[in-house]
C-alpha cells in the first residue's frame with residue numbers, strides 16, 4: 001500500500017507538540033509493517049538541510065493562490081533508521097521562518113497562515129503528480145492539511161491520477177481549527193458553493209480548514225477512543241464541530257497514539273546521564289539527583305517525591321487548577337519541576353511559585369527536548385490535570401520511565417491510565433474525575449500516601465514500565481482502516497448537515 005502522510009510538523013525536523021511525535025513515528029511503524037510511505041511537511045527555516053542531507057527532488061513547481069501563482073520546490077531526504085522518504089514543500093516566502101504557526105515577535109498567528117497552508121495543501125497534490133507516485137491513501141493531520149480533501153473532491157475530481165486515492169483526516173486537537181476571514185475563500189480556487197452557509201468550508205461566516213477536513217475526508221480519526229466520543233458529544237469538547245462529527249459518526253474512529261520506544265526508553269535514552277531498567281532502578285535514583293541539581297533544588301534529608309510537569313502552558317492543560325490550590329499544594333511533602341512555554345498567565349504562576357518556594361519548585365520556561373527526557377527519568381510522579389487531552393503522550397512516556405502519572409480522567413488520559421487501588425495493588429496511576437482543585441489535591445494526596453510504602457511504590461512503578469504502548473498496535477489499526485477504504489470504491493458521503 002502506498003501511503004502519503006501529510007503533517008505540518010514531524011520529529012526530528014520540526015515540533016511544537018504531540019502531533020510531531022506522531023508524524024515522526026507512525027510512518028516508520030507503517031513502513032515496518034510493509035507499507036510504502038512518504039511524509040510531506042513544510043520546509044521551515046529551522047530545518048537544517050545540512051544536518052539531514054536534504055536535497056532538491058523537484059525544482060520549479062507552482063500552484064495557484066488567488067489570481068496569481070506561487071512557486072515552490074520539493075526537497076527530500078531519508079533517515080538512517082527507516083525506508084520512509086521525508087519530503088518538504090519549500091517556499092522560502094511562506095515557510096522561510098523559524099516559527100511554525102505563531103510569530104514569536106508578536107505572539108500572534110502569522111497573518112498569512114491561510115496562504116501558507118493553502119500552498120502546502122495544493123503543493124502536496126501537485127508534488128505527488130510531478131513525482132508520478134500515486135498514493136492509495138493520503139493520511140492528513142490537523143487543520144493545516146484540511147483543504148486537501150476539498151481539492152480532491154473538486155479541482156482534481158476528474159483527474160485520473162487521483163481516481164483511486166482515499167483520504168483519512170486525523171484530528172489531534174479540535175480546538176485548533178484554522179478559521180480564517182471569509183475573504184480567504186477567494187484565494188482558494190474552490191467551488192463557490194463550498195462557502196455557502198453550512199457547506200463544507202463555511203463556519204459561522206468564516207472559512208474553516210478544519211471543517212473542510214472533517215467534511216470532505218473519506219474517514220476521520222482522532223487520537224483516542226474517549227476523545228472521539230467527547231468531541232462528538234458536546235460543545236465543550238467539540239468546539240462547534242460536534243454536530244458535523246455526529247453526522248459523520250460512522251466514519252469517526254478513535255485510535256490511541258503509540259510512542260516511539262527507540263526515543264522514549266530509559267534503557268537507551270541518549271539524553272539521560274544514567275540509563276536504567278525495571279529490574280535495576282539505581283539509574284533512576286541518580287537521574288533524580290542530577291535533575292534536582294540541574295533545576296536548583298536541594299536534596300531533601302528524607303525521602304520526598306519529585307513531581308514533573310512538561311507542557312505547553314495553555315488553559316487546556318489545567319493549570320488554573322494548580323493556580324487555585326497552589327498554597328495547599330506547596331504545604332505537602334513534595335517537590336516539583338516544571339518545563340513549559342506558553343501563556344503569560346501560567347508563566348507568571350510558575351515564576352511566582354519558584355520565587356516563593358525555591359526549595360520546592362524548579363522551573364525552566366522554554367522548549368528543551370533534553371530536559372524533557374531528564375524530567376521523565378528523574379521524577380517520581382508526573383502531573384497532567386488537563387481540562388481536555390486528545391491523547392497525551394507524556395503520561396505514556398512517564399509509565400515507561402517508572403514515573404507514576406497523576407491525571408484527570410479525560411480523553412487519552414482516561415483511556416491509558418487505570419486508577420490505582422491500594423487494596424488490590426492494581427492500577428497504573430492516580431486519576432481524578434471532577435475538574436476542581438479539590439479533586440486534584442485528592443489525587444496528589446493519594447499518590448503521596450502510596451509513595452510512603454517504598455516496596456508497593458516500586459511495584460507500581462514496575463507495573464507501568466511493563467505496559468506496552470508501542471506504535472505497532474496503533475499502526476495496525478490504521479492499516480485496517482486504510483484497507484477498509486481501499487475495498488470501498490465509493491467516496492464516503494456525509495450523512496447530513498442538519499447540525500448547521
Ligand code: ADP
Pocket residue numbers: 016017018019021173310311312339340341366367368369372391392393394
Ligand atoms: P500537546 O500535543 O497537546 O502539546 P502531548 O502530550 O500530546 O501534548 O505532547 C506534547 C509533546 O511535546 C511531548 O513530547 C512533550 O514532551 C513535548 N513538550 C511539551 N512542552 C515541551 C517543552 N517545553 N520542552 C520540551 N518538550 C515539550
